[in-house]
Amino acid sequence: MNPDKKMRLAAYYNPTGHHVASWRHPRAQADASFNIQHYVEIARTAEKAKFDLLFLADANATREAAVEAISRSVQFVAHFEPMTLLSALAMVTSKIGLVGTVSTSWNEPYHIARKFASLDHISNGRAGWNIVTSGQNAEAQNFGKDKAYGHHDRYMRAREAVKLVLGLWDSWEDDAFVIDTKSGLYYDPAKRHDLNWSTELYKVKGPLNVPRAPQGYPLLVQAGGSDDGRETAAMFAETIFSPHLNIPEAKAYYEDVKSRMLKYGRDPQHCKILPGLAVICRPTQEEADADYEYLQSLIHPIVGREMLNTMLEYKIDLTKYDLDEPFPEIPDHDGGHYASIVSMARREKLTIRQLGQRVAGARAKNVIKGSPTFIADYMQEWFDAECCDGFTIMPAYIPGALDDFCSMVVPELQRRGLFRTEYEHDTLRGHLGVPRPANQHVARNHFSGVLD
Numbered sequence: 154m155n156p157d158k159k160m161r162l163a164a165y166y167n168p169t170g171h172h173v174a175s176w177r178h179p180r181a182q183a184d185a186s187f188n189i190q191h192y193v194e195i196a197r198t199a200e201k202a203k204f205d206l207l208f209l210a211d212a213n214a215t216r217e218a219a220v221e222a223i224s225r226s227v228q229f230v231a232h233f234e235p236m237t238l239l240s241a242l243a244m245v246t247s248k249i250g251l252v253g254t255v256s257t258s259w260n261e262p263y264h265i266a267r268k269f270a271s272l273d274h275i276s277n278g279r280a281g282w283n284i285v286t287s288g289q290n291a292e293a294q295n296f297g298k299d300k301a302y303g304h305h306d307r308y309m310r311a312r313e314a315v316k317l318v319l320g321l322w323d324s325w326e327d328d329a330f331v332i333d334t335k336s337g338l339y340y341d342p343a344k345r346h347d348l349n350w351s352t353e354l355y356k357v358k359g360p361l362n363v364p365r366a367p368q369g370y371p372l373l374v375q376a377g378g379s380d381d382g383r384e385t386a387a388m389f390a391e392t393i394f395s396p397h398l399n400i401p402e403a404k405a406y407y408e409d410v411k412s413r414m415l416k417y418g419r420d421p422q423h424c425k426i427l428p429g430l431a432v433i434c435r436p437t438q439e440e441a442d443a444d445y446e447y448l449q450s451l452i453h454p455i456v457g458r459e460m461l462n463t464m465l466e467y468k469i470d471l472t473k474y475d476l477d478e479p480f481p482e483i484p485d486h487d488g489g490h491y492a493s494i495v496s497m498a499r500r501e502k503l504t505i506r507q508l509g510q511r512v513a514g515a516r517a518k519n520v521i522k523g524s525p526t527f528i529a530d531y532m533q534e535w536f537d538a539e540c541c542d543g544f545t546i547m548p549a550y551i552p553g554a555l556d557d558f559c560s561m562v563v564p565e566l567q568r569r570g571l572f573r574t575e576y577e578h579d580t581l582r583g584h585l586g587v588p589r590p591a592n593q594h595v596a597r598n599h600f601s602g603v604l605d
């Protein structure tokens with residue numbers, strides 16, 4: 154049994170759902186990307202089901218793809234900016250955590266610190282920052298550069314940016330703002346701490362022009378599988394979205410990251426690792442399979458081919474072939490994803506259309522489909538194997554598959570004592586059981602081992 158005893162659940166919201174054809178499903182909201190009422194409803198649905206947090210992915214560009222494919226897609230084409238959207242959602246919810254993705258490559262740390270501290274105040278302690286480093290060139294091209302920073306460079310910048318942001322969040326002690334109208338003292342100058350950060354990368358004087366956040370620091374969230382990614386997670390992450398497809402891989406990652414935390418003086422319990430799970434729950438297995446097959450049939454062949462092209466690293470121009478031709482001979486390659494796709498095509502004698510549909514449907518994530526008992530069994534098996542602290546639920550289409558998960562799987566998990574039936578706390582840190590950090594100028598906190 155996992156020492157935590159209860160699972161933590163994050164609701165991962167691609168606007169219309171995780172599946173590439175989700176927007177065409179009749180139980181999805183086709184215009185979700187720019188429909189605020191849709192977001193209000195799905196935030197309330199997840200809160201009613203007692204999810205720990207909802208999570209908004211983001212990128213600073215429209216996804217790069219051939220126009221004929223992207224004009225038939227929905228993900229990362231055009232959608233709301235997460236911080237403004239989360240601020241709106243803070244006003245129509247009261248418990249659920251609100252996690253937004255913000256890149257350290259394309260935002261100044263002062264902006265990041267300010268926005269998340271504000272969101273934490275606006276939401277009364279429910280803000281979380283998904284720290285991403287942005288690897289797409291299309292993003293760089295919106296910020297005066299031709300290419301994204303290199304992989305290692307991105308992570309080094311991110312580490313410094315996070316340290317700086319934590320410093321800004323400690324600009325004011327918790328009780329700095331005395332607001333004494335009688336004496337006329339607004340804040341206690343002894344409780345203000347200017348940052349005076351000066352390195353080659355960043356020069357930031359401070360203090361932050363927002364009081365200390367209700368959570369001390371908004372929750373730090375991350376996802377990263379590389380060595381640099383894992384080390385950055387070990388330093389800072391309090392929640393991780395991980396992409397593993399089976400228990401042994403998930404367990405190896407879990408143990409690796411949690412043991413890396415020890416060298417920074419961090420308690421492994423203070424980081425919740427939540428593997429992504431794309432779900433379709435229907436009352437019976439047959440209905441779930443049929444729903445998935447239907448969703449698969451909605452993948453436009455040009456979109457499937459484009460996703461296939463991306464995964465095959467454009468080694469061959471698939472647009473030159475007929476979609477219903479057998480998959481062409483292409484050069485061998487020892488890369489993991491590439492090799493497994495090519496061998497699947499050869500083994501099963503798939504056409505370009507069929508192979509495109511296959512890879513686009515799963516999008517390299519675990520797709521789990523079945524009855525509520527089947528899905529709860531699957532989740533329980535992972536949880537009991539101590540390879541995760543809960544899950545990032547990625548409904549295949551939204552709101553339909555989210556509603557199904559909340560009305561069928563959540564009650565089953567609750568019946569098994571695996572998930573809360575009521576919120577016990579008001580803040581995101583409270584839900585996750587991750588303590589509120591003290592101000593660095595007052596006492597050591599649980600990041601002191603990283604910040605020293």
Ligand SMILES: Cc1cc2nc3c(=O)[nH]c(=O)nc-3n(C[C@H](O)[C@H](O)[C@H](O)COP(=O)(O)O)c2cc1C
Nearest residue numbers: 210211254285287376377378379382394395396429
């Ligand atoms: C579940 C999940 C969600 C992610 N969401 C985003 C996102 O919204 N925006 C983004 O730029 N990157 C996102 N990423 C990518 C990660 O930030 C990271 O770049 C990626 O996992 C590769 O990390 P690595 O280079 O350390 O292996 C996500 C990754 C995962 C697994």
